[in-house]
Amino acid sequence: MPSPPTPAAPDPVARPPLEPASFAPLEPWLARELAADAVRIASASLLAGGAVQQNWRLDAEVTGGPRAGTHAWVLRTDAAASLSMSLDRLSEFRCIEAAHRAGVRVAEPIVASDDVALIGRAFAIQALVAGNAQGRRIVRDPALAEFGDALAAEIGRELACIHSVKPAAGTLPFLPVPLHNPSRMAVAEMRKSLDGASEPRPALEYILSWLDANAPEPKAITLVHGDFRTGNYMVDAGHLTAILDWEFCHWGDPREDIGWFIARCWRFGNDDKVAGGISRLASLLDGYNAVADAKVGAAELAYFEVLAAARWATIALLQGDRFIKSGERSLELALTGLMPPEMEWDALDIIERLAGRGRVT
Amino acid sequence: MTTGNHRRLGAEALLDLVHEAFRTEVAAALPPEKRYLAAMMTNAIDIARRELAVEDEALAFELLDPFYDDGDGTLTQLARDIRSGEVSDKTHPDLRARLKAHLANELAVRNPGFLAARGHERRAVKRR
Numbered sequence: 001m002p003s004p005p006t007p008a009a010p011d012p013v014a015r016p017p018l019e020p021a022s023f024a025p026l027e028p029w030l031a032r033e034l035a036a037d038a039v040r041i042a043s044a045s046l047l048a049g050g051a052v053q054q055n056w057r058l059d060a061e062v063t064g065g066p067r068a069g070t071h072a073w074v075l076r077t078d079a080a081a082s083l084s085m086s087l088d089r090l091s092e093f094r095c096i097e098a099a100h101r102a103g104v105r106v107a108e109p110i111v112a113s114d115d116v117a118l119i120g121r122a123f124a125i126q127a128l129v130a131g132n133a134q135g136r137r138i139v140r141d142p143a144l145a146e147f148g149d150a151l152a153a154e155i156g157r158e159l160a161c162i163h164s165v166k167p168a169a170g171t172l173p174f175l176p177v178p179l180h181n182p183s184r185m186a187v188a189e190m191r192k193s194l195d196g197a198s199e200p201r202p203a204l205e206y207i208l209s210w211l212d213a214n215a216p217e218p219k220a221i222t223l224v225h226g227d228f229r230t231g232n233y234m235v236d237a238g239h240l241t242a243i244l245d246w247e248f249c250h251w252g253d254p255r256e257d258i259g260w261f262i263a264r265c266w267r268f269g270n271d272d273k274v275a276g277g278i279s280r281l282a283s284l285l286d287g288y289n290a291v292a293d294a295k296v297g298a299a300e301l302a303y304f305e306v307l308a309a310a311r312w313a314t315i316a317l318l319q320g321d322r323f324i325k326s327g328e329r330s331l332e333l334a335l336t337g338l339m340p341p342e343m344e345w346d347a348l349d350i351i352e353r354l355a356g357r358g359r360v361t
Numbered sequence: 362m363t364t365g366n367h368r369r370l371g372a373e374a375l376l377d378l379v380h381e382a383f384r385t386e387v388a389a390a391l392p393p394e395k396r397y398l399a400a401m402m403t404n405a406i407d408i409a410r411r412e413l414a415v416e417d418e419a420l421a422f423e424l425l426d427p428f429y430d431d432g433d434g435t436l437t438q439l440a441r442d443i444r445s446g447e448v449s450d451k452t453h454p455d456l457r458a459r460l461k462a463h464l465a466n467e468l469a470v471r472n473p474g475f476l477a478a479r480g481h482e483r484r485a486v487k488r489r
Contacts, residue, residue: 191444200437202424203460205444271478331401338408341467342475348461349479 018054018077020044022119029118030060033111037064047074057128072128073110077121086247089122090114091174095249096126098172098223104161107242131234131241138235139268139277147238152279154240155233156287159261162243163254163292165223172223175251182252183215183307190314197317198324199337203344204317207310210351216303219294224252229266230276255296258288259304264346265312302354306347313343373413380406411470424463428453 023044030039040061047055056075062068078089087095093112100106112124132138167177178185187208194204226248234241260266262274262281270277275284281298289295320337322328367374380403388399425434428448442448443456450456468476 194440200435200440202436202439202443203464205440206457206460209443209446209449269478331398331405335401335405335408338471341464341471345461345464345468345475345479348457348464352457 016120018046018056018119023056023058023075025118029113030062030111034062034067035065036062036067039063042070044075058125073125074107074128075123075125077119077123087249088114089124089247092247092249093124094172094174095223095246096124098165099162099243099246102161102165105158105240105242106246107244129234129242131236133231133234133244135229135231135266135268135277138230139270139273143238144278148273148279149283151235151238151240152275152283153287153290155261155276156284156289157291158233158240158243159225159228159254159257160288160291162225162228162257163222163294167221167251172249172251175249177221177251181215181218182221182256183218183303184212186252186256186307186311187212187215190310193314193318196321198321199317199340201313201317201340201344203348204310204313204340207306207313207344207347207351211303211307211310214303216300218253219255219296221251222254224250224254224256226250226252226257226260228257228261229263230261230268230278231266253304254292254294255301255304256307258284258296259301259306259308260311262301263305263308263312265309265343302350306350309343309347309350313340313347316340316343373410376406376410376413380410408471411473415466415470420463420466423466424459427455427459 020043023041027039027041031037040063041058042061043057043059045057047057054077056077058073058075060071060073062071076089086092090112093109096106096109100109107126107129110125110127112122114122116122138144165171167175190208191205194201194208225243225246227245228243232245233243261276261284264271267273267277273279274281281301285296285298316336316339319333323330323333323337367377383399383406384403388396388403391399421436422432425436425439426432428434428439428442439448448456453459465476465481
């Protein structure tokens with residue numbers, strides 16, 4: 001798990017908004033990067049969504065070189081202000097490249113740069129992929145009853161593929177490898193974040209004490225997506241087309257990702273479909289265990305659901321502080337800041353259930 | 362949620378009217394891309410109206426009283442004491458139940474639908 005976030009300061013430098021003409025300086029640069037004779041951006045249009053960062057569709061014509069032809073790409077900018085736990089755009093791109101090399105279904109990474117001289121901000125370009133990523137739309141799809149189980153198994157297999165990436169010399173060297181139990185490290189980092197938060201949360205402290213006392217022996221450290229949930233993958237005709245949003249990628253216990261995926265707060269109201277609001281847990285785990293070298297059983301996931309709830313509660317609290325303490329005037333941030341009791345309630349419910357079974361303290 | 366009757370033209374009555382006018386006359390006329398913002402605004406007004414109807418300090422004291430004498434404790438103190446182990450399930454076997462009761466009070470203001478979805482009866486908020 002990455003360091004829990006601290007509110008980031010608002011962007012100190014006001015950046016001019018992007019418009020279609022802003023991408024002209026990319027053409028000669030892209031030609032060099034792609035070893036092409038020339039690259040022409042025929043059109044650029046802002047895609048819907050992306051309150052924090054922008055996504056632009058670029059239709060490009062590449063002349064010469066290995067990528068000669070016409071392409072539809074998505075250029076993603078970095079956020080003016082973000083959580084300090086999130087990776088910068090270039091580091092995120094390196095993680096996507098590593099996942100792509102491992103065979104994970106991601107939009108093909110094309111090129112990225114943090115040179116602000118180009119379009120005024122860091123950016124990454126990936127291939128355009130068909131599909132819908134809106135969590136609410138996916139869980140309310142009338143055809144979910146037909147494709148939900150198969151989709152969950154597909155997602156499980158992809159997740160296991162992500163977890164096949166292990167720390168090794170030269171693999172994502174900018175990501176720190178945890179030296180101790182990653183779950184306990186996550187607790188310590190969340191406590192540190194709470195020390196600077198504006199609102200005391202006794203229930204969250206109780207949950208963190210429980211997590212500290214009950215941390216399981218870690219599995220072998222793997223690449224962890226860090227925000228693997230419904231809403232962060234694309235679905236087209238009932239099939240997974242791409243896994244998105246890698247900015248919280250880190251080395252950790254692979255069960256973190258499964259706990260995050262099944263946490264009640266990410267089921268979008270489909271509470272009985274434990275696997276991300278789309279299916280039974282068994283479908284997800286069947287897919288996962290068919291590919292993973294370290295198998296995971298349902299019984300070991302309750303701890304990671306509690307960890308997920310604590311993490312989301314901490315993030316929500318600090319999102320609220322971006323308004324309270326850092327002066328970012330955003331109704332969405334303020335409303336998010338009111339959400340911690342929801343995750344705390346769910347975490348206490350799980351702890352209560354486990355205590356009732358006498359499995360843990 | 363419109364409560365209708367008010368005895369005075371105070372904050373509660375004004376928020377009630379703003380909520381109703383915004384929901385019935387403004388939000389419906391907004392373009393689709395502003396609907397999410399409008400939904401957040403009506404939600405925020407709802408929370409503010411419910412918050413006006415409760416006494417925050419009374420809710421905190423209800424949680425703190427069993428742990429500290431004579432109103433000495435604060436939520437910050439309790440958070441610290443839970444972390445240090447000074448207050449735990451061992452020292453207070455009803456700690457978890459008390460924390461949940463406090464969360465239920467908070468959720469009754471911030472998101473009563475959350476409790477309803479979990480089959481938990483919404484607790485009546487305390488009026489001033």
